[in-house]
Amino acid sequence: AIAAEIRSAGGTIETSRAVTGIAERGREQVLATTRGDLVVRDAVACAGLWADRVAAMSGDRGTETIVPFRGDYYRLTPDARHLVRGLIYPVPDPRFPFLGVHFTRRIDGEVWAGPNAVLAFARAGYRRRDIDLRDLAAVLGSRGFLRLAARYWRTGAAEFWRDWSKKAFLRALRRYVPELGAEQITFGPSGVRAQALDRDGRLVDDFRLGGSGHVLHVRNAPSPAATASLAIGREIAERAIERFDLA
Numbered sequence: 001a002i003a004a005e006i007r008s009a010g011g012t013i014e015t016s017r018a019v020t021g022i023a024e025r026g027r028e029q030v031l032a033t034t035r036g037d038l039v040v041r042d043a044v045a046c047a048g049l050w051a052d053r054v055a056a057m058s059g060d061r062g063t064e065t066i067v068p069f070r071g072d073y074y075r076l077t078p079d080a081r082h083l084v085r086g087l088i089y090p091v092p093d094p095r096f097p098f099l100g101v102h103f104t105r106r107i108d109g110e111v112w113a114g115p116n117a118v119l120a121f122a123r124a125g126y127r128r129r130d131i132d133l134r135d136l137a138a139v140l141g142s143r144g145f146l147r148l149a150a151r152y153w154r155t156g157a158a159e160f161w162r163d164w165s166k167k168a169f170l171r172a173l174r175r176y177v178p179e180l181g182a183e184q185i186t187f188g189p190s191g192v193r194a195q196a197l198d199r200d201g202r203l204v205d206d207f208r209l210g211g212s213g214h215v216l217h218v219r220n221a222p223s224p225a226a227t228a229s230l231a232i233g234r235e236i237a238e239r240a241i242e243r244f245d246l247a
């Protein structure tokens, strides 16, 4: 529906066209892409897991590194779905931006349990075995990560253990639904969160914008960036109007 609205307002939508460089040319921005250059007056970049790298293309190096955290879900088998009639959430731990595993009843009737939050070895690392050496080196070589690891290595180790052990994952779920049986959960889908990490080892738990004159970068967009996407989109549009002097 949003795509149709954009098109009917005269906009175009380009997919499968990665931006590989951003250069200022007079009053224009030249976006180098995998399918040729795009010349625009102003640009807003919301690049998620690649936000820091896309920002660096226009010279905005910022203070954060994006660290990918994979989140896996288990699905409840149909006979266990009655155990979860609504959403079951933990009380958040303010030290971490991730909520911890919880239960979500979906509109199609399925119930998902998760996600965990385990360091992914690739920004597009949706499976445990996915490794990208450049991504991994960027994380392990960052001062912020070393500080984070020194502070929370126990939490990180527990997440890795829970990632590999269904029993450990189930134990975490049973804190909320004690009746849940091991045969009532099956491995489900995974996602990767883009989490900005500051040099002092702090996980940035708020939105962060950057850029200059005619480029606006969304450098960190944590949850609830999906749930509240329309409101956040409106806020970013207002900032863009102001920054690009479009009013």
Ligand SMILES: Cc1cc2nc3c(=O)[nH]c(=O)nc-3n(C[C@H](O)[C@H](O)[C@H](O)COP(=O)(O)OP(=O)(O)OC[C@H]3O[C@@H](n4cnc5c(N)ncnc54)[C@H](O)[C@@H]3O)c2cc1C
Pocket: 017, 018, 019, 020, 046, 047, 048, 049, 050, 051, 054, 070, 071, 072, 115, 190, 191, 192, 193, 194, 218, 221, 222, 223, 224, 225, 226, 227, 228
């Ligand atoms: C497992 C999991 C559970 C979550 N649960 C919730 C939740 O319950 N509620 C909630 O609100 N949020 C949740 N989130 C977080 C939410 O998904 C993100 O905050 C949100 O998607 C961020 O939106 P975004 O548009 O900034 O980035 P994204 O949705 O990541 O979009 C970025 C886009 O930029 C594109 N891109 C990147 N680099 C380039 C490039 N060089 N050229 C062109 N395109 C590029 C990518 O392909 C991608 O399409 C969850 C995330 C995960 C992984």
